[in-house]
Amino acid sequence: MLNIRAVRRVMGTMTPAAAAAIGVLLITIIALFTSPFIGMADNGDYFRILYSNGIYFNDPDYTSKYLGYFVKDYGIYQYYNENGATLFSSQSMFIKAALFLNHLFHDSQTFDIRYQAAIYMVLYTAAVYLIVEAVTWKTSRKRGYVLAGIAVFIFGDTGYTAYFNSFYSESVVLIMSMFMFSAGLLLYRKRYNDYVMLALFVTSSVILTTSKQQNAPVGIIAAVFGIGFWFIRNTKWYQTITVIALTTMLAAGIGTYVLIPKEFVNINKYHAMTRGVLMNSPDPEKALESFGIDKQYAILNDSLYYDPYSTVDVNSKQLQDNFYDKYGFGSILVYYAAHPDQAAKMLNIAAQDGFTIRPKAMGNYEQQTGKPFGAQTYFFSGYSLLKDKLAPKTFGFVILWVLVTVGLYSPSFVTAFRTRLYRKTTRLPLLLMMMGMGVSGIIVSIIGAGDADIAKHEFLFNITFDMVSFAIVGDLLGRRLWSNEKDEETETKAKRLGGGGFAPTLDT
Incomplete structure (x- = not known):
């Protein structure tokens, strides 16, 4: 009886955000840290981030496990690492932190990837707490727990968390996009300190x-x-910090593009042409001529950069001079603008995989479990399976989702703007920002690499779609979709302006 009362007492004092965070934490621990361990198989990309961080493949049969089996243990360079960074990525700092923990608690010669997963898991638990806190803030306890359950169902899905046991950057994308959105919503709702939330927003955005x-x-x-965050406070100090923050985010975007290694530029350009422009062109030879490329290269149509047998050396000077140098991502964008029918085909191809959280090509189990090559887990995968099965697979649905979201939140935005409640005008731009990020992921994937590995490339769209949709459901259940929630600041300002100024709520 005492135990039951204790449980009831804890549940009675636990917030929906805490309940959701604990739920996701427990599910993730079971999935990633209990046998059989769940992770992601290497598709051949791991080398880009491993060697430069002092880790190497120590399994002699490693290449036979590509795509099929998750590998948990790797070697650690002991003396000298001759490998420089093949690309700049904020992912490296999480790997370095995991290596430190591995040295401290495990071994100096073998790296157990679960130390990295543990870091990601802790950060993700905090991110889930914040997004649920942001969505359930000032809603009834009953509705809050319903939303907490929905959050666990969506964000606890192993389609997302399996990435923690991998060297794909999607783990960082998942966690930081959630921190970013949560911080923006918490600024909007004036929950926690504005400066702390702005710092979280900027830091997660840059990472x-x-x-x-x-x-x-x-x-x-x-x-x-x-x-829009510049208008939240009219103090010179806050606005100066906001300008610096916005400039930092802008510089991070420009710098990331400038620092793309030429090797990866060529890989992406190759796929953008062979798996994009040429693949859906009714006349590939004519398409090539529009770029000033010899039509004989139409033989590369449908091919992959990594094909073991190719009609031409993809790293040759001939291909560099006569193929790669003839076009860029800008010219491909112009081509699609001039050929909207092809653009529509590519967008619909992208939409077919745009709602697939876990790429079907990569397995989730270690080879010693006895599972078939490429086998994927079904443990707590209900949401990812339903989403992949039921979501409309057209880009028209994506456009409809954006338009409906804008339509739902426009009335409250207009009301807040007219009454000069500028904090309350930040919700719609925040949602537009997240949707813009997600849709940009689709467009950049097409222009930058055609349909090559497109399901993984569209991961950012997946998470932004889920977070925005979760926020919409939260506002519907909280009966504040078309209202601006009142707080002390907005109530005071509304009274000063002559009474209210708030749109009627669904509670009336």
């Missing part, structure tokens, strides 16, 4: 932007839509 080259537009989009 997200620099986590992978594909995210270069994120910093620019965040800087543009983040201008």
Whole structure:
């Protein structure tokens, strides 16, 4: 009886945010840290981030496990690492932190990837707490717990958390985009200290932007839509800090693009042409001529940069001079603008994989479990499976989602703007920012690499879609979709302006 009472007492004092965070934490511990361990198989990209961080593949049969099996243990360079950084990525600082913990508690010669997963798990638990706190703030306890349950169902899905046991940058994308959105919502709702939330927003934005080259537009989009935060406080100190923060995010976006290594630029350009422009062109030879490229290169149509047998050396000077140097991402964008039918086909191809959280090509189990090559887990995967199965697979649905969201939140934005409650005008721009980031992920994937590995490239769209949709559900259940929630600041200002100024709520 005492235990039951204690449980009831704890549940009675636990906030929905804490309940959601604990739920996601427990599920993730079971999935990633109890046998059989769940992770992600290498698709061949790990080398980009491993060697420069002092880690190497110590399994003699490692290459046979590509795509099929998750590998938990790796070697640590002991004396001299001749490998320089192949690319700049904020992901490296998390790997370095995991290596430190590994040295401290495990071994100096073998790296157990679960130390990295533990770091990500702790950060993710905090991120889940903040997003649920932001969405449930000042809602009824009953509705709050319903939203907490929804959050666990969505964000506890192993389609997301399996990335923690991998060297893909999607883990950083997941966590930092959630911190970023949560901080923005908490600023809007005036929950916690404004300066702390602004710092969290900027820090997570910069880390997200620099986590992978594909995210270069994120910093620019965040800087543009983040201008609204400048109006939250009219103090010179706060506004100066905000200007510095926006400039930092903009610089991070530009810098990430500039620092893309030429090797990876060529890989992406190759796929953008062979798996994009040529693949959906009714006349590939004519398409090449529009770029000033010899039509004989149409033979590369549908091919991959990594194909073991190719008609031409993808690293040759011939291809550099006569193929790669003839076009860029800007000219591909212009081509699609001039051929909207092809653009529509590519966007719909992207939409087919745009709601797949876990790429179907990578397995989740270690080989010693006896699972078939490429087997994927079904443990707590209900949301990812339903989303992949039920979501409309057209880009038209994505456009509809954006338009509906804008339509739902426009009345409260207009009301807040007219009554000069500028803090309350930040909600719609924040949602537009997240949707813009997600859609940019789709567009950049197409322009930058065609349909090559597109499901993983669209991961940012997946998480932004889920977070924005979760916020919409939260506002619907909280009956404040078309209202501006009152707080002491807005009530005082509304009274000063002559009474209220708030749109009627659904409670009336």
